[in-house]
Amino acid sequence: MLAYIIRRVLQSLLVLLVVGLVAFSMFRFVGDPIDNMLGQERTVADIERLRDQLGLDDPFVVQYWNFLEGAVQGNFGISYRQGRPVAEIIADRAPATLELAAVSGILALGFGIGLGIFTAIRRNGFSANLIMTLSLVGVSLPTFLIGILLIYIFSVELGWLPSFGRGETTQIGGWSTSFLTESGLKALILPAITLGLYQMTLIMRLVRSEMLEVLRQDYIRFARARGLREKSVNFRHALKNTLVPVITVTGLQLGSIIAFAIITETVFQWPGVGLLFINAIQFVDIPVMAAYLMLISVMFVGINLIVDLLYFAIDPRLRIDGRH
Amino acid sequence: MSAEPVLSVRDLVVEIPTRGGLLRPVDRVSYDIGAGEILGVVGESGAGKSMTGNAVIGLLDRPARITSGEIWLNGERIDQLSMRELRKRRGKQIGMVFQDPLTSLNPLIPIGQQLTETIREHLPVTAAEARQRAIRSLEEVGIPAAAERIDSYPFEFSGGMRQRVVIALALCAEPSLVIADEPTTALDVSVQAQIIALLKRLCRERGTAVMLVTHDMGVIAETADRVAVMYAGRLAELGPVREVLTEPHHPYTSGLMGSTPLASKGQPRLHQIPGSMPRLGALPDGCAFNPRCPKAQDKCRQNPEPRIGPADPRAACWFPLGETA
Ligand SMILES: Nc1ncnc2c1ncn2[C@@H]1O[C@H](COP(=O)(O)OP(=O)(O)OP(=O)(O)O)[C@@H](O)[C@H]1O
Ligand code: SF4
Ligand SMILES: [Mg+2]
Numbered sequence: 001m002l003a004y005i006i007r008r009v010l011q012s013l014l015v016l017l018v019v020g021l022v023a024f025s026m027f028r029f030v031g032d033p034i035d036n037m038l039g040q041e042r043t044v045a046d047i048e049r050l051r052d053q054l055g056l057d058d059p060f061v062v063q064y065w066n067f068l069e070g071a072v073q074g075n076f077g078i079s080y081r082q083g084r085p086v087a088e089i090i091a092d093r094a095p096a097t098l099e100l101a102a103v104s105g106i107l108a109l110g111f112g113i114g115l116g117i118f119t120a121i122r123r124n125g126f127s128a129n130l131i132m133t134l135s136l137v138g139v140s141l142p143t144f145l146i147g148i149l150l151i152y153i154f155s156v157e158l159g160w161l162p163s164f165g166r167g168e169t170t171q172i173g174g175w176s177t178s179f180l181t182e183s184g185l186k187a188l189i190l191p192a193i194t195l196g197l198y199q200m201t202l203i204m205r206l207v208r209s210e211m212l213e214v215l216r217q218d219y220i221r222f223a224r225a226r227g228l229r230e231k232s233v234n235f236r237h238a239l240k241n242t243l244v245p246v247i248t249v250t251g252l253q254l255g256s257i258i259a260f261a262i263i264t265e266t267v268f269q270w271p272g273v274g275l276l277f278i279n280a281i282q283f284v285d286i287p288v289m290a291a292y293l294m295l296i297s298v299m300f301v302g303i304n305l306i307v308d309l310l311y312f313a314i315d316p317r318l319r320i321d322g323r324h
Numbered sequence: 325m326s327a328e329p330v331l332s333v334r335d336l337v338v339e340i341p342t343r344g345g346l347l348r349p350v351d352r353v354s355y356d357i358g359a360g361e362i363l364g365v366v367g368e369s370g371a372g373k374s375m376t377g378n379a380v381i382g383l384l385d386r387p388a389r390i391t392s393g394e395i396w397l398n399g400e401r402i403d404q405l406s407m408r409e410l411r412k413r414r415g416k417q418i419g420m421v422f423q424d425p426l427t428s429l430n431p432l433i434p435i436g437q438q439l440t441e442t443i444r445e446h447l448p449v450t451a452a453e454a455r456q457r458a459i460r461s462l463e464e465v466g467i468p469a470a471a472e473r474i475d476s477y478p479f480e481f482s483g484g485m486r487q488r489v490v491i492a493l494a495l496c497a498e499p500s501l502v503i504a505d506e507p508t509t510a511l512d513v514s515v516q517a518q519i520i521a522l523l524k525r526l527c528r529e530r531g532t533a534v535m536l537v538t539h540d541m542g543v544i545a546e547t548a549d550r551v552a553v554m555y556a557g558r559l560a561e562l563g564p565v566r567e568v569l570t571e572p573h574h575p576y577t578s579g580l581m582g583s584t585p586l587a588s589k590g591q592p593r594l595h596q597i598p599g600s601m602p603r604l605g606a607l608p609d610g611c612a613f614n615p616r617c618p619k620a621q622d623k624c625r626q627n628p629e630p631r632i633g634p635a636d637p638r639a640a641c642w643f644p645l646g647e648t649a
Contacts, residue, residue, distance in 0.1 A: 218427035225381060225422075226442045226493060227415030236441075240432045315432065316477045 001312065008308055012301040017068075019297040023290035024067045067290075076291035081283045086291045090273055095175045096166055097265070097272030101258045103188055104196030108257065109250065112200045116207025117242075121234055123212065132208075138201035143260060147194040147267035154190060162187045164269040195264040199253040206249055210242045217241070244315055251307035255300040328399055329356035330500050330533035331380065336393035336403075338372075338379050338557075347604040349375045349388065351557040352631070357501065357533040362524065364548030364565065365537045366580065368601050371554040373537045377503040379403075380535070381418050382410040398500055416446040419494035419532075421504040421523070425486035425511070429478035435462075435489050436474035439496055446497040461492040465522060484515035488522065495526060502527060505537045516540075520547055541581055545569055553577045556601055556612040558629075563638035573639035573646045575617050611642070619643050 051057055055066055070076060076086035115135075119128040141149075155163035167183030169176040178184025214220065215238055223237045265274035273292060280288035312318050338350035349372045357363045365373045378384050380395055382402070395403040397417060402410065414420075422428040430438060439458035443449060449457065455474070462470035465488040478486055487507065494502055504523060508516040524547050527534045536548060544551050544565060551568050553561040553576065561574040572578040579597035599616040608614055614624040623642050624630070636644040 218422055218424060219430040221383065222420070222422055222428040222490070222493070223430065224383060224411075225414055225420035226445070227411050227413070227497075228441060228445055229411070232441065232445075237430050237433070241430070244432075316434075317431065317479050 001318075005309070008305060012305055015301050016294075016297060020068055020071060020294060021064065023293045024064050026286050026290055027063075027067070071291075071294055076294070077287040079280075079285055079288050081280070081285045081288075086287045089276065089288065090291055090295070091174065092176075093271060093273045093276045095177060096270060097258065097261050097274060099178060100188065100191055100195060100264070100270060100272060101254075101261055103192040104199070104257050105254045107192055108196040108199040108203055108253065112203025112250075113207050113246075115200075116204040117211060117234065117239065119204070120208045120211035120215065123208075131204075135201040135204055138197050139205075143194060143198060143263045144267050146197055147190070147264060150190045150194060151267070161190050163190070166271060191264050191268040191270055194267065195257060195261060198260070199257055202253055203246070203250055207242060207246055210245055211238060214238045214241045240314070244311070247310050247314070248307055251303045251310075252300075255303045258299055259296055329358045329396075330361075330398060331357045331535070332394075332396040333376075333380065334394040334396070336376065336379060336395065337391050338375055338384065338388055339391045340388045342387075342605070344605050349557050349604060350379060352393070353554075353557075353559050354393075354632075355552055355559070355562055357535060359500070359533055360528060360531040361550065362527065362534040362536055362548045364544035364551040365535060365554060366539065366541065366544060366551060367554035367560075368580075370601060372557040373554055374505050375557075376554070377420070377505050377535060377537060380501075381414055381420055381503055382407075383414075383420075412446075415442055415499065416497045417499050417501065419497070419499040419502045421487075421490055421494045421502065421507045423506040423509050425483055425490050428490050429486060429493075431478055434475045434477055435481075436476075439474075439493060442493060443496050457496065458492075461496045462489070464526065465489070465492040465495075467492070483511055484519065487511060487515075487519050491519070491523060491526070495530075495532070498530065499532065501533045501535070503535045503537075506539065507536070508543070509539065516543075523547075541569070553580065556607060557604065558612060559632055559640060560613065561639040561641075562632060568638070571646055573636050573644040574613075574641050575619050575645060576613050577639070578645055579616075611640075619645075 055063055058066070074087045076090075078084065079086050079089055082089060115131055119131055122128040138146075151163040154161045162183070165187060166178045167185070167187035168181040169178045169184055170180040178188060215234075220233060220238055223233045228237070261270075261272060262274035262277060264270065265272045266278055269275065273295070276288060277292045279285075280292070333356070334354050336350055336353045337348060340347040340349060351372075353372075353376055355363065365376070367373055375384070375388065378388075379390055380397075382405075384390070390403055393403070394401055397413070402413060405413070429435065436455065436458050439461065440451065440454040443454040443457050444451070447454075447457075459470050459474055462474060467473060467485060467488055473480075478489070481489065491507075494504075502523075507523065508519050511519060520543055523534070523536075526532070536543075538544060548565045550563060551561075551565050552559055553568070553574065555576050561568060561572065561577045563573075568577060569581065572581060576597070597616055602608065602612065602615065608625065609629075610626045611617065611620070611624040611629050614620040617624065621643065630640045630642045632638065632640045635642050636646075639645075
């Protein structure tokens with residue numbers, strides 16, 4: 001089992017190195033940073049000084065190494081556009097995205113698993129069928145459309161909830177949170193639903209089909225034959241077996257919540273890293289783009305790793321003969 | 325054997341509505357099982373053996389359902405009980421042993437927990453007492469070092485050991501009736517006899533009534549007190565094992581056993597019954613067995629079909645074998 005974990009960690013590192021290479025390559029092949037950073041009235045001396053500062057004249061491998069070294073320390077260079085360290089800019093923006101992603105993730109997981117179980121247990125019931133039909137809408141409508149629809153209904157027509165921004169935030173240490181004010185919480189609702197809806201429907205449909213499969217198994221019949229309560233049969237015996245395959249997909253879905261945040265943040269002008277990334281693309285702000293790419297991949301790889309370890313926690317068969 | 329049977333099934337009918345019409349996988353089946361008695365149930369695949377057992381324990385898969393008849397358990401009628409009331413009796417009054425021990429145990433829950441949850445569901449004991457009972461029931465079914473292995477997961481046991489665990493689970497709340505549906509079919513031949521012997525011993529000791537479904541005539545001969553032969557959802561023959569096996573009255577029973585007085589001169593020989601059991605939707609008029617029966621006559625092809633009783637006390641046949649042989 002230890003060997004397996006070590007191997008998975010090494011694999012993760014390899015993935016990160018490759019993504020790092022892609023991110024770094026952008027520096028060399030996309031646009032000319034000097035053009036972006038200096039205005040029209042630049043002198044040759046200015047250019048030389050900046051090239052030197054940014055290390056643009058070093059050999060490729062040295063530059064890549066410097067980039068990685070910086071990245072590990074959280075140093076992604078200076079934003080071409082804002083002239084501030086990228087790490088600082090991202091640290092400013094991260095709380096907004098993380099809070100949004102966390103709320104969406106919890107919504108998606110909670111409702112996804114809950115409704116999945118419900119629709120599986122009541123598979124012929126009216127409300128279960130209704131939910132299944134509605135969920136088709138959830139999977140087929142694009143995120144931005146859902147966002148715009150929600151804004152139209154709840155902001156424009158009903159005027160209940162704000163259509164953009166984070167509302168009032170409170171500063172705790174270096175973290176700005178919107179959980180503590182009413183306007184902050186209100187501002188979270190629509191973006192969180194928009195961002196989480198797709199994942200929620202996916203998780204729900206997956207949980208449902210896995211659960212239906214599990215409910216057909218002999219050990220469920222046997223549990224019933226021993227007179228266990230439906231509650232215990234469904235939630236102890238069936239759910240546990242349902243979760244094993246659900247975990248992988250769910251983990252990946254949570255990862256993509258952060259990635260998909262780009263669209264939601266754009267629709268709701270949510271001041272997070274996704275919006276930052278979109279703006280960075282407009283201005284070819286390579287350091288910001290590279291840093292974003294790295295962050296997202298660290299997140300994905302990290303979630304994947306956690307998912308693999310969760311398997312061990314849930315499935316005893318892996319724990320014992322999981323030496324591979 | 326006490327006067328009142330533990331289980332009494334009266335004219336049980338199970339029906340399945342299908343697009344092609346109503347099917348009757350169990351058609352007017354009646355039998356009793358007394359305390360400490362083992363009733364063997366045999367018949368070709370699809371004869372309705374499992375369906376009968378599932379009907380008794382109330383675990384018919386929809387759309388199959390009991391449409392008439394009565395099921396009495398310990399003097400109480402149970403076929404009309406609510407799901408809730410029936411659930412309380414499962415495990416406590418009726419235990420069930422399934423065919424495949426590899427799939428009947430929840431792979432993610434330690435066997436001890438599966439035992440204690442069952443015990444605590446039915447008996448008013450504390451967690452510690454339930455655990456003691458669980459260990460004891462594992463010992464009773466012959467799991468070595470039960471106290472140490474109680475927290476093991478099912479995959480840590482061999483197939484035969486798992487079936488012992490399944491038996492422990494079926495018996496842990498001391499039911500008065502056990503339904504064992506082909507309990508050894510999925511097992512290695514070398515352990516089949518042990519499992520059957522174990523089941524027999526435990527039930528004899530406790531006076532448990534057993535409905536033992538099997539394809540193995542040898543098992544029936546060694547284990548059962550009485551045998552019920554099923555064909556196309558009907559009881560073909562029902563009687564004491566020794567009599568039915570040595571002198572079958574129903575041509576189907578005789579064919580099943582591979583020896584038929586019709587074709588033998590003292591030496592029993594292997595005898596394949598020609599043809600196959602008709603589909604439930606396409607049963608012939610009269611006796612369901614008539615297309616395959618070597619003794620069929622005109623009367624057999626006309627309604628009403630033969631039932632146990634009128635022509636023969638133990639076989640559903642107009643022209644039973646015993647009398648003419
Ligand atoms: N949902 C269904 N629709 C139609 N027919 C069904 C359905 N479920 C079961 N049957 C039929 O019911 C009959 C009885 O099946 P049952 O499982 O009781 O047979 P069995 O005697 O236990 O056979 P085996 O020895 O193979 O276990 C079979 O002929 C089967 O085809
Ligand atoms: S009733 Fe007729 S067809 Fe049916 S088993 Fe008896 S002899 Fe054969
Ligand atoms: Mg069967």
